[in-house]
Amino acid sequence: MPAMPLSDRVLMGPGPCNPYPEAVGALGRPMLGHLDPEFLTVLDEVNQNLRTVFRTSNSLTFPVSGTGSAGMEACLVNTVEDGDVVVVGVNGVFGDRMCEVAARCGAEVVRVQAEWGRALDPQELLEAHPSPKVIAVVHAETSTGVRNDIAELGSGKGDSLLLVDCVTSLAGIPVDIDGWGVDLAYSGTQKCLGTPPGLAPVTVSPRARERLVDRSRSWYLDFSMIADYVETGSARAYHHTAPISLVFALHAALDTILAEGLPSVIERHRACGQRLQEGLQGLGFELFAEEGHRLPELTTVWVPEGIDEAEVRAQLLNVYGIEVGGGLGAFSGKLWRIGCMGHTARHRNVTNLIGALRELLG
């Protein structure tokens, strides 16, 4: 079999982004066993640095051994049992996915919807049910480019657990787990964390830990068992073999992010997103997401009438080596989703994409 050509893309879709070079370098670090004291030190440092980017002191903060959707399933399967009420905010694909996952955990799901492209109303979520076990919401909707407000949910949640999807927000826009009163959150490494996909950082508050289900439906994602391996000072008891190389990569990416400074990284995402959105509007694209709730790291635009969007995306990929994402669901063929996350969030990539589109669209 001949070797595959190694195409080198500028990844401006909804994720994965281009990983930080430091993360790529760390992938090839010599393998260690999952019980090697040196690996456990790396894992401890990863968990500590995740606490910094999540802005939390939660002891149980670690990367789940799966992609972002595994993080979603892990948070739900550990908190929800048959008949528990879960209020879910739905204004895109990932809110919808939370409903489906919660239902498979046996939940009675109460959907609170907003039009795709608009933000959820926190008050409506708080009033949807008198005593839900969990209120679940997506912080940054990857399908629409909309940011939902979290802080008001934390202050009004009462006895409920607040669960937040931070897949596309963590290290891209401000996230404040403890300040907002979030009980469970999960992310993915391939977005603003600038690491290859395959891990889902999660954080679990002491309050949520007291209410974890006994013997969750999932053995692989059982937080109580995993805690005995991942927590500093725990028994470090073998549960399953961690994806060692990806943990090395996340370790390096977090070091890189914290060396640049989290506020600087967030400002870089903001500035690139703003230039991208201005540039696209200058080319005749109309922004999709509601003003005031637009994500800088994921821009959604209506493709102008008369443009063969699939053909233009194919040319971007094949001629320029730039990947942008199409719309999901009802917006397939109508929307583009353009990411500018992690190492991709550089001015040169914005300039390059706007220039390529100017050439292609005449």
Add this chain to the structure above:
Amino acid sequence: MPAMPLSDRVLMGPGPCNPYPEAVGALGRPMLGHLDPEFLTVLDEVNQNLRTVFRTSNSLTFPVSGTGSAGMEACLVNTVEDGDVVVVGVNGVFGDRMCEVAARCGAEVVRVQAEWGRALDPQELLEAHPSPKVIAVVHAETSTGVRNDIAELGSGKGDSLLLVDCVTSLAGIPVDIDGWGVDLAYSGTQKCLGTPPGLAPVTVSPRARERLVDRSRSWYLDFSMIADYVETGSARAYHHTAPISLVFALHAALDTILAEGLPSVIERHRACGQRLQEGLQGLGFELFAEEGHRLPELTTVWVPEGIDEAEVRAQLLNVYGIEVGGGLGAFSGKLWRIGCMGHTARHRNVTNLIGALRELLG
């Protein structure tokens, strides 16, 4: 934070092994999106090469986005519903784990046990229940170094589905999914496949596909949904983001294995295991696993009386950079588990370990 020293181990524990250099090199291949046509080609080739090493023509053959235990959970959660009878062979930790995972899927579990260190009796498994939905067994028990016989289960399974754990067997000893009549099998990449941990290759027979549960308890591991993304000719519909870098690594490792030739790779494991077992006996170690059912890729030995096993293992790690594994469960402190898998299965590593032990034990 100062850079961590990069210790370079010879990994002779129960896994991970040292990955093939080609797999390590491929980890750093430029990132591609999970819907990029070039990535889908890589995935198709991985799946085809997995069919070759599994010896199957099953169309649904692909790497689950998690470690080996995720493969176990995926195979059970897609076949077992509340009240289904699952017969499980238990002669070690991983048979026991299958019982636990099946129970969490709602199964009525029928345990068929053998003493740790001895092989299961296939006839006993076949007679344990008149009509189980699933008969599940571990091919190579990583906790004991024992190989269980599979072929007799396939010919006698009747209407049941035969599910086999090939985590430590695939590409290390002969595996013949179609020839043996296995319906579902899973493996892990960090054992004899010589790839970093984080993926669980699975294969599902057409017969098993007809009997997959509707809407499995796990969304993340739902075979019916994942099939729409991973199968050649499918809609390639987005389900979750694959761990791209690990798929690149598995692609390279499979190329390397098939270039050497699967029979040669298996012979290399056999020869290294035999030399290791002879060498250990020469040093006064007694083999644990039943003769005739010993795995060459994972050797278990009783640690001789009077040896401080934890201290010797620490010296192997710290002085020689060699990792060997301790015993699990009741055998902690009494057994060693010594792996010789994937790229680690080289004569030089056997010679090195035996030499180091000779020096340490005087």
